[in-house]
Amino acid sequence: MNTAPVMINMKQMREKKSGYRTYHDQVEHLIQVGIALSGEKNIDRLLEIIVEEARKLTNADAGTLYIMSDDETELKFAIVQNNSLDIHMGGLSGAITWPNVKLKNKDGRENKANVSAYVAISGKTINIHDVYNVEGFNFEGTKQFDKKTGYRSKSMLVTPLRNHENEIIGVLQLLNALDPATGGIINFSAESQKIILSLASQAAVALSNSHLIHDLESLFELFIKTIATTIDERSPYTSGHIRRVAELTMSIAKKINETKQGYFSDVKFSDDQMRELRMAAWLHDMGKITTPQYLLDKKTKLQTVHDRIHEVKTRLKLIKKDYMTAAQSEKKDLPASKVLRSAEAEIKALDKEYQFLREVNKGEECM
Structure with missing residues (x-):
């Protein structure tokens, strides 16, 4: 005192x-x-x-x-x-x-x-x-x-x-x-x-x-949401993604603010920080505005303008054909049945590899 x-x-x-x-x-x-x-x-x-x-x-x-x-x-x-x-x-x-x-x-x-x-x-x-x-x-x-x-x-x-x-x-x-x-x-x-x-x-x-500051902030937030919504609507495969990320982010932040024990008990976001976090969540995919449409709409990992898995299939067909020709010419002294079995084993291995590539090429598959 x-x-x-x-x-x-x-x-x-x-x-x-x-x-x-x-x-x-x-x-x-x-x-x-x-x-x-x-x-x-x-x-x-x-x-x-x-x-x-x-x-x-x-x-x-x-x-x-x-x-x-x-x-x-x-x-x-x-x-x-x-x-x-x-x-x-x-x-x-x-x-x-x-x-x-x-x-x-x-x-x-x-x-x-x-x-x-x-x-x-x-x-x-x-x-x-x-x-x-x-x-x-x-x-x-x-x-x-x-x-x-x-x-x-x-x-x-x-x-x-x-x-x-x-x-x-x-x-x-x-x-x-x-x-x-x-x-x-x-x-x-x-x-x-x-x-x-x-x-x-x-x-x-x-x-x-x-009120002016509040109106400017509201206008800026509306502008960001409009752009984000436009980006989301460019592709049916990412529709609503930005909005969901923003909602999930703010839900997590609110729960952290409500936490009174544990690792996040001392973490408290101010009103300004919550506003900044909300803006960051809405802006996180802003780079997609310049991303080509064929990349946004990718259904598979090998897709560009078209799915390049078909090019892989074509190449394997050529490899199989060349392998059969090479096997027959190099192994003339062996019985034809033995040469055929050897070629079929190699071709089966190529088919197995192709099936593996087809599976991992799907968009939902993780590598």
């Missing part, structure tokens, strides 16, 4: 005791958050960090992050956190099944009664002192949630997330700023609002970059 004395001034001591953080501290924390956001590759964890750090910066008890749907017609729940109720949903904890927030009503008009939908539509930041005493927004759902859980929703800060093209890609909602000294609910200050606006901007850029 480290017992070295730490020197702090009286102002820092008072701030530490009261729990208050100066605006300078918030800015310093915001810088660190920006670094963390830019370095996080896992999108689910990135979403969690955005809400966690936004709550820390404003001392908010709860927070919700919505992500804009691809067709820009609704907001999808991405993260829900509530410290008092010990609620942590979304991100690495799994998908949230709550209904999405529609940006338009059934009659086609914009849904400006819902504060999150309004922020997504207008792009404005909304700072509410008490959601139970505010005009222009419908908080019936919030009130029902409070009645069911015994919670009291009060102060709320809602801000849009804009990407580099100034498009709204999500909405960050913070609930119940807490007084660090008393724990009571207070309003979100103007300083906190500025900090959250800056955080929202950084978060949007980090999310956009993360």
Whole structure:
């Protein structure tokens, strides 16, 4: 345990005791958050960090992050956190099944009664002192949630997330700023609002970059799979081979990661390593793209454009004929029957060798 004395001034001591953080501290924390956001590759964890750090910066008890749907017609729940109720949903904890927030009503008009939908539509930041005493927004759902859980929703800060093209890609909602000294609910200050606006901007850029990297990786993987599938389909004899190798490779890697004892107990593949392994498996036969068709479709070991076992057969026929002629001319002093038996024995040996070559020439035979 480290017992070295730490020197702090009286102002820092008072701030530490009261729990208050100066605006300078918030800015310093915001810088660190920006670094963390830019370095996080896992999108689910990135979403969690955005809400966690936004709550820390404003001392908010709860927070919700919505992500804009691809067709820009609704907001999808991405993260829900509530410290008092010990609620942590979304991100690495799994998908949230709550209904999405529609940006338009059934009659086609914009849904400006819902504060999150309004922020997504207008792009404005909304700072509410008490959601139970505010005009222009419908908080019936919030009130029902409070009645069911015994919670009291009060102060709320809602801000849009804009990407580099100034498009709204999500909405960050913070609930119940807490007084660090008393724990009571207070309003979100103007300083906190500025900090959250800056955080929202950084978060949007980090999310956009993360999605861009993910999309590029997905496109690259799809490109590789398309080429591999094309290679597989060039020959009916290798059809599906690359896909099966990739599936088998990943199954083995997953089992190794699950192993807790034995030779592979200390081996753990990271997400990046698993991705690289999957790519390598799909690429392992890429050289076949330039392989001649007659080689891909080889049914036998001696096949090129045609099966050369027939050339072997032709040569053996010539050898047999030449052997008979040579045997008769060289062994004139021997009886014809004896010469014939000797020739037949040699020919039988040649036939046996030919049958052996025919068998091992088959594609399924191993040498």
